[in-house]
Structures are given as C-alpha cells and as structure tokens.
Amino acid sequence: xxxxxxxxxxxxxxxxxxxxxxxxxxxxxxxxxxxxxxxxxxxxxxxxxxxxxxxxxxxxxxxxxxxxxxxxxxxxxxxxxxxxxxxxxxxxxxxxxxxxxxxxxxxxxxxxxxxxxxxxxxxxxxxxxxxxxxxxxxxxxxxxxxxxxxxxxxxxxxxxxxxxxxxxxxxxxxxxxxxxxxxxxxxxxxxxxxxxxxx
Numbered sequence: 789x790x791x792x793x794x795x796x797x798x799x800x801x802x803x804x805x806x807x808x809x810x811x812x813x814x815x816x817x818x819x820x821x822x823x824x825x826x827x828x829x830x831x832x833x834x835x836x837x838x839x840x841x842x843x844x845x846x847x848x849x850x851x852x853x854x855x856x857x858x859x860x861x862x863x864x865x866x867x868x869x870x871x872x873x874x875x876x877x878x879x880x881x882x883x884x885x886x887x888x889x890x891x892x893x894x895x896x897x898x899x900x901x902x903x904x905x906x907x908x909x910x911x912x913x914x915x916x917x918x919x920x921x922x923x924x925x926x927x928x929x930x931x932x933x934x935x936x937x938x939x940x941x942x943x944x945x946x947x948x949x950x951x952x953x954x955x956x957x958x959x960x961x962x963x964x965x966x967x968x969x970x971x972x973x974x975x976x977x978x979x980x981x982x983x984x985x986x987x
Contacts, residue, residue, distance in 0.1 A: 831906050833915040834922065841923025845958040846930065849945040856947060868951045875935075875943035876955070892940045895929045898922075910982030913973055918980075920966030927959030 852873045856862065861872035902922045909915055928944050935942035946955040977985045 830909045830912060830915040833912060834902075834906055834909060834919040837916050837919025838922035838926065841920055841958070841962040842926045842930075845923065845927035845962070848947070848958050849927075849931070852945055852947045857945075861949065870949045871947050872949040872955060873945065873947045874955050876946045877941070877943045892929065892932045895925045895932070898925045899929070905980060908981050911973075911978060911980055913969065913978065914980040917966045917969035917973065920962040920969070924959040924962035924966065927957070927962070 852871070856871060857873040859873075861870040863870050899922060902918050902925075905918065909918070931944040932942045933939055935945070937943070944957065944959075946957045946960070948957060948961075949955045979985060
C-alpha cells in the first residue's frame with residue numbers, strides 16, 4: 789500500500805518525475821514572499837518632501853527679511869502668536885549662540901547621513917520624516933553659509949514668535965516634526981528599509 793502511494797502520489801506530497809526527482813512547482817515559495825516596495829519611489833518622496841520644506845523656508849525668510857525686519861512685529865493671534873524677525877546665531881529655538889560653526893558642521897553631517905541612508909530607503913513614512921529633516925537642515929544651513937556675519941557663521945532668520953516660547957522658523961518646524969515622526973516609527977519597530985522588527 790505504501791509503495792502504491794509512493795508511485796501514484798498523494799495531494800500532501802510533492803509530485804515526482806519518473807527519475808525520482810521532485811518536480812519544482814512554478815509558484816513554490818512565491819506566495820509567501822512579500823513584495824518589497826521600490827526604493828526609487830521612496831527616494832523620490834524623500835527629495836520631493838525636502839524640496840518643498842526647503843522652498844517654503846527659503847521663501848518665508850526672503851519675505852520676512854524684505855517686509856518685516858526692522859519693523860514692528862505683526863500680531864496673528866493677539867500677543868499669543870506674532871511674527872517678529874530676529875537673527876539667531878545659535879541652534880534651533882535660539883540655543884547655543886556661541887557654537888555657530890559647530891552647529892553648521894552638525895547640519896552638514898546630518899545632510900550627508902540622510903543622503904547615504906537614502907540608498908536603502910524603502911519605507912514611505914521614513915522617506916517623509918527624513919525629507920522634513922533634510923529640508924529643514926538645508927534651510928538653516930543656507931542661512932549659516934550665506935548670511936552675515938560670514939560663511940559658516942551666518943545668523944539664521946527666525947520669525948514665528950509664540951507667547952512664552954522661543955522664536956523659530958519653518959526649517960525648525962520641519963526638523964522637529966521629522967524628528968518626532970522618526971521617534972514614533974522607531975517605537976513601532978519600522979526600519980528605513982521597510983522591515984519591521986520586534987524586540
């Protein structure tokens with residue numbers, strides 16, 4: 789009986805050829821393999837988000853310097869939210885004004901790291917988060933390179949002034965939002981390459 793089952797074959801056993809070799813099923817193992825997202829599409833998202841964040845930051849600073857600097861602050865929501873142009877030589881939100889060059893180097897290093905990470909980027913949420921970080925870092929780095937008092941020592945233009953809070957700009961906002969999103973993705977176990985790990 790066992791010999792007959794071996795020759796005929798059962799539904800639970802792989803088909804065999806006359807030479808005793810197992811026939812390879814065309815769909816064997818293919819159903820279980822998940823399709824990995826295309827990296828090129830995710831890299832494009834990263835750079836599109838970065839370009840939008842950078843363009844908005846650059847345009848807002850140009851308007852602030854031309855229309856608001858050396859003028860009275862503009863009240864948006866009473867004294868709770870105002871637009872007031874200041875020059876910030878420190879980091880985001882005005883911290884560390886004595887370390888302008890160091891913050892410039894850090895911003896440049898962040899850009900390099902993101903560019904290297906983009907080669908293995910398959911996750912859409914990570915692409916958005918890194919795009920915001922990249923756009924914000926480029927926005928403030930542009931100020932530090934091209935604005936006075938000199939190259940790599942330039943003061944960043946800040947203008948969003950909430951009550952009882954530091955004055956900041958759109959680049960700072962993009963950096964903070966990108967950082968928060970990265971923390972959330974890390975807590976969920978989602979890696980930049982699209983894989984999910986469980987601790």
